[in-house]
């Protein structure tokens with residue numbers, strides 16, 4: 001169920017076990033030791049059908065522009 005294998009420091013490449021509260025590499029410090037989440041891609045690929053992976057379309061920004069010119073302020 002958990003698709004996260006662990007965390008990898010983008011600075012030194014060290015792999016760490018994901019745990020609550022661990023956001024940065026202890027060796028590199030909070031400034032440089034940004035941790036990348038390592039997912040179990042093989043497992044995700046098997047459990048999620050390709051059609052389900054849909055990126056959200058940028059529909060809201062276009063609709064925003066349309067509605068803003070016609071909407072009067074209802075106070």
Ligand SMILES: [Zn+2]
Pocket residue numbers: 009010011012013014025026027028029033
């Ligand atoms: Zn590091």
